[in-house]
Amino acid sequence: MITKRIVFLSSLWAGLATAQQAKESDYYKVTTFEIPKGEVVEATGFAVMDDGKVAVSSRRGQIWTIDNADHYPDKPAKWNLFAEYLHEPLGIAFLDGWLYATQRPEVTRMKDIDGDGRADKYETVSDDWGMSGDYHEFTFGSRFDPDGNIWTVHCLTGSYTSEALYRGWAIKVNKDGTAVPAACGVRSPGGIGVNLQGDAFYTDNQGTWNGSSSLKWVKPGSFLGNPNGNHHFKHTGNVMGERPPEPNYSGDGRVMEARKQIPTYVPPAVVLPHGKVGQSPTAVEPDSSEGKFGPFAGQMFVAEQTYGQVQRVFLEKVNGMYQGAAFHFLRGFSSGNIGLMITPEGKMYTGGSNRGWGSWGTKLDSVERIDWTGKMPFEIHQMRARSDGFELTFTRPINPASAKPSSFSCSAYTYRYSKGYGSPELENIEPEIEVASVAADGLSIRIKLTPLTKGHVHELAAPGLRSAEGLPLLHNTAYYTLNEIPE
Amino acid sequence: MKTHVSTRISCVALISLTAAWLEAEPPVWSAKPDREITISMIPAKMAYDTTLLRVQPGAKVKLNLKNPDDLEHNLVLIKNDPEDPQGERFAARCIELGAQGPKLAWTPDSPRVLAKSGMVGPKKEREMFFEAPSEPGDYPYLCTFPGHSKLMRGVLKVGSNDPIFSNLSYKVYAGEFRKIPDFGKLTPIKTGNAEWIDVRTLIGGEDGRAILWEGTFEVRTGGEWQFYLGSDDGAELVIDGKGVARNGGNYFFQVRKAKVRLEPGVHTMRLSYFEGGGPEALSLVADLEGVEDMIFTPDITAKTGARRSWAGPKIVKLRNPDEAMVFRTFLRGRSSRSIAVAYPGKVNINWSADSMNLDQLWRGDFVNAASNWNTRGGGSHIAGQDTVTPTGGMALQVLDSIADPWIDYSVGSSRYEKDKGPEESTALISYGIPHPDYGFKGYDLDANRFPTFCYTFKGVEVEDHYSPTTIDGIEALKRTLVIRGGLPPNTYLLAGVKGDFSELPDGSYKINELMALKVEGATPVVRSSEAQMVKPPARKTEPVKEKRKELLVPVKGDQTIMITYRWMTAGQLDK
Known part of the structure; x- marks a missing residue:
């Protein structure tokens, strides 16, 4: 919607004579590729080929390779049509000379045998799932995990029911072609990725049994919340054990209650609070660049379609369960992001489509690259749960004088876990905040919160915190999902 | 301000509200509104086509709401609130309705609501009537179905005092x-x-x-x-x-x-x-x-740009007139694992990776992908003509008795479940499961990018290749099936179904008025049989039995079988 926009200068930092408001673009520069004339490239996945070209898959089915992608526009990008009209590929990966694509009906690997730049051999790696013909039965695939598996995740029929085999399931597809059901309880995924420890995570969208969108850990053998695909247990040959007990159908269940009641239930690792941290999360990608992409090596990034953003997620394992914090990272992309890649060389690629559900970025299609400018943003780097609160680390030293309780605010809340569509934030709590300690190097602080509430999202903002140079945080709010409280 | 729609609602709390809206009598002025406005949802764009309305204070407005989208939507007009100018907080309140949401058309009982449409289902229309507020200002309207309001929104400007x-x-x-x-x-x-x-x-x-x-x-x-x-x-x-x-x-x-x-x-x-x-x-x-x-x-x-991609049919054309093109898609009414191929000379096939068999042939234009590329991905349809469906069922089968029925494809079934446990489910649904005898292995493209489909049947590799040709100047397709291994006795290939299958002078068999097929390398058998069919998409349907004629080719393996499918009437090539 267009309204008359009013430009106003924020007075929040009026007290800091020199501090200008830092912008995301000071630290990360976005380059938008020119799509080949007459083509539509609704980017759904990225991979780097063995010759260094960047491959990008499109929702319409093409896979393009781009030469000089890392250096565009300083060098012209050369686009080549590598494969044509697969069935909506939503995830690609490269291994041992083959490009792998997860498309609707199968995981396929392809190769250019005759050397004309176009794939001419297409081999089915796995097609061990069903399709009813419903458009909503999206199939997303990850890159390879360390054991040579692509993790696929299969949307429910119409996002509600499971009217074809393994709709609402995740499957582990090995490069040797074997496929094993990995988890059930999926609703409507937007993407799947593997962290540097080799564990798979996917995004699931707000709706039935999802109070909010979230990042979920595909723990092998787990039930991830939506019971409507569980009738396929009879096809699993017991590799997943017995069908889990039924969840609370009353319409007013809770995640903590389900954890007690259903032994294999794994709660969302990191909730992406609906409307606050996007509302349609898609691809999941770890930063494997070891610092070439900035200070967030090893952390996870999540693309966002409706808002056209990329979010950042810090994960930790507490009492055997993954949990962690979501942060805003970058916004203002030109379409609705679906695909995401961070290369070992520290280049981030994203892109997407505004077809079907619309997006805040109005372009029909996009391919964009993000380069770290080398400047260090002032951000919360990591956020770890402690027995009485959280430990925050920062990318730059803080001004210790600003680390006082009035610089922070916190609210904690949970969501309904129910057959209803989405949930408001419930059981809101405003814990008391105490700054327990500030490290001598200014790079970390301990925050004590009273009370800490197991199962709640803890939304911690630090608008008053300043770096040693007087800068406010580039993104001052963390959304931590406290599944477990450490001893 | 008065809203005839919303005042009626409060007294019908126990009845389905949607029904109440439909039954609500329009106001007395409904035949003569001051303004009649039509707002349409843009299909697959999550947007109203009209996002700014201007009316005079107190204007009696008739709003025609059209929903050509395939999701349900509504329109709720709300009071302006300087604390929440976009209505985002209001939209968040609508989500809080939770399980009550569908019953209340996702519209809370709030003093901010000035007018509400109720849910307008896919491909449905609805009229709503309201009197504009008497106080000039900007009044947001939005779709309050969870997740829609970020993009489905607009502003009603009442008595705007800044005329452009x-x-x-x-x-x-x-x-x-x-x-x-x-x-x-x-x-x-x-x-x-x-x-x-x-x-x-x-x-x-x-x-x-x-x-x-x-x-x-x-x-x-x-x-x-x-x-x-x-x-x-x-x-x-x-x-x-x-x-x-x-x-x-x-x-x-x-x-x-x-x-x-x-x-x-x-x-x-x-x-x-x-x-x-x-x-x-x-x-x-x-x-x-x-x-x-x-x-x-x-x-x-x-x-x-919300409208941009709506630009008519999208006929998929060959990039190079000498090369074939493989197009994997949902093809309307066909199996979910359809692989359409366009060949030079305007001859096209659909090969099913569910049945490992030739599904359809047609000539002329290839496929129209508009309904796929302009929407959420609903599939494409055949753009050409003279379509023939020669087969229907898995490619190969061992028939211990020639009376055994042909199987369509492997079918599993379950109780249909939606947000309730298995005990409460009644409907039985059927769906495809991988056939234990078959594995789809993919396809190779040759120098002309003609695909050779590869699959295994009982562990034996089979290749299925097609190339366009002409017979007496009329389009035809030559199918070459290579079986690389010995097959069990009494194995047959399903080469034609539901045809006339009378033998023509040249040794070919007539399928219908459009097409005949000729088999080389084996002698076909024509039989009448009852097949177990699952009509795609296999949702909520039980398999049906269907009596039909079938043309079977006995195969023993380690052999090459050629089948020519030819149209019997002049087609594209004459034009």
Whole structure:
């Protein structure tokens, strides 16, 4: 919607004579590729080929390779049509000379045998799932995990029911072609990725049994919340054990209650609070660049379609369960992001489509690259749960004088876990905040919160915190999902 | 302010509210509203086509809400609130309805609600009536279904005291228009003054109309203004006597952009428009360096681009006329694992990776992907003609007795479950599960990019290849099936179903009036049988039994079988 926009200068930092408001673009520069004339490239996945070209898959089915992608526009990008009209590929990966694509009906690997730049051999790696013909039965695939598996995740029929085999399931597809059901309880995924420890995570969208969108850990053998695909247990040959007990159908269940009641239930690792941290999360990608992409090596990034953003997620394992914090990272992309890649060389690629559900970025299609400018943003780097609160680390030293309780605010809340569509934030709590300690190097602080509430999202903002140079945080709010409280 | 719709709601709490809306009597003024406005949801775009409305205070408004989308939507008009100018907090409250949401059409009982439509289902329409507030201001309207409001929103401007236009007149003309006419030679059928440029109000739904608006408008901030002019069909914009942008064509919605330097003050505008046929749309927005907008029409899609991809059929064409093209898609009414192939010479097939068999052949254009590429991915359909469905069922089967039925494909079934446990489920659904005898292995493309489909049957590799040819100048396809290994006794290939299968003088078998097939390398068997069919998509359906004629080819393995499918009537090649 267009309204008359009013430009106003924020007075929040009026007290800091020199501090200008830092912008995301000071630290990360976005380059938008020119799509080949007459083509539509609704980017759904990225991979780097063995010759260094960047491959990008499109929702319409093409896979393009781009030469000089890392250096565009300083060098012209050369686009080549590598494969044509697969069935909506939503995830690609490269291994041992083959490009792998997860498309609707199968995981396929392809190769250019005759050397004309176009794939001419297409081999089915796995097609061990069903399709009813419903458009909503999206199939997303990850890159390879360390054991040579692509993790696929299969949307429910119409996002509600499971009217074809393994709709609402995740499957582990090995490069040797074997496929094993990995988890059930999926609703409507937007993407799947593997962290540097080799564990798979996917995004699931707000709706039935999802109070909010979230990042979920595909723990092998787990039930991830939506019971409507569980009738396929009879096809699993017991590799997943017995069908889990039924969840609370009353319409007013809770995640903590389900954890007690259903032994294999794994709660969302990191909730992406609906409307606050996007509302349609898609691809999941770890930063494997070891610092070439900035200070967030090893952390996870999540693309966002409706808002056209990329979010950042810090994960930790507490009492055997993954949990962690979501942060805003970058916004203002030109379409609705679906695909995401961070290369070992520290280049981030994203892109997407505004077809079907619309997006805040109005372009029909996009391919964009993000380069770290080398400047260090002032951000919360990591956020770890402690027995009485959280430990925050920062990318730059803080001004210790600003680390006082009035610089922070916190609210904690949970969501309904129910057959209803989405949930408001419930059981809101405003814990008391105490700054327990500030490290001598200014790079970390301990925050004590009273009370800490197991199962709640803890939304911690630090608008008053300043770096040693007087800068406010580039993104001052963390959304931590406290599944477990450490001893 | 009074809202006839919403006041009725409170007294029918126990009845389905949707039904109550339908039954609610329109207000007494419904036949003579002050304004009648149509708002349509843009399919697969999560947007209203009209995002800015202007009415006078207290105006009696009839709103026709059309929903051609395949999701349900609503429209809720709410009071303005400086704390929540976009209505985002209100939208969050609607989500809080949770399980009650569907019953309440996702509209809470809130004093902020001025008017509400109820849910408008896919492909449905609804009328709503309301009286505009008496207090001037901007009133947001939005779709309150969870997740929709971020993009499905608009503003009702009541008694706006910042008119962009002054002295705006319109003249409407009737005729057969294919381009912008010379208005000097025409006599208008309707003239008047308008607050702004609203094509729907003047000619909603009428074809064969042209409109000329002339007036002045005030620019508050000087600078290089970027104008966006979008129209279906043509339009031309002239500012201060100089042509700015022109959409000449009698075509789908197209956008022209132009930059104009405008100083603060009053400028003249002349906007011409014609509607030859089909849908009508006119959108004019100007934008100053992304900071300030001037909006001249209720439709702002010229700038937001929400309409852009709706540009008619999308016939998928060969990139190179000498090469085939493989196109994997949902093909309407066919198996979910359809692989369509276009060959040079305008001959096309669909090969199913569910049945490992040839599913259909047609000639002429390949596929129309518009319904796939313009929507959420609903699939494509055949764009050509003379379609023949020679087979229906798995490619190979061992028949211990020649009376054994042919299987369609491997079917599993479950109790249908939706947000309730298995004990409460009743309906049995069927769906495909991987057939234990088969594995789809993929395809290789040769130098002409003709695919060879590869699969295994009982561990034996089978290759299935097609190439276009002509017989007596008429299109034909040569199928080569290579079986690389020995097969069990009594294995058959399903080469034709539901045909006439009478033998023709050249040794081929007639399928129907359009096509015949000829088998080389084996002698076919024609039989009548009852097959177990699952009609795709295999949702919520039980397998059905179907009596049909079948043409089977006995195969023993380690052999090559050639089958020629030829059309028997002249087709594309003659044209």
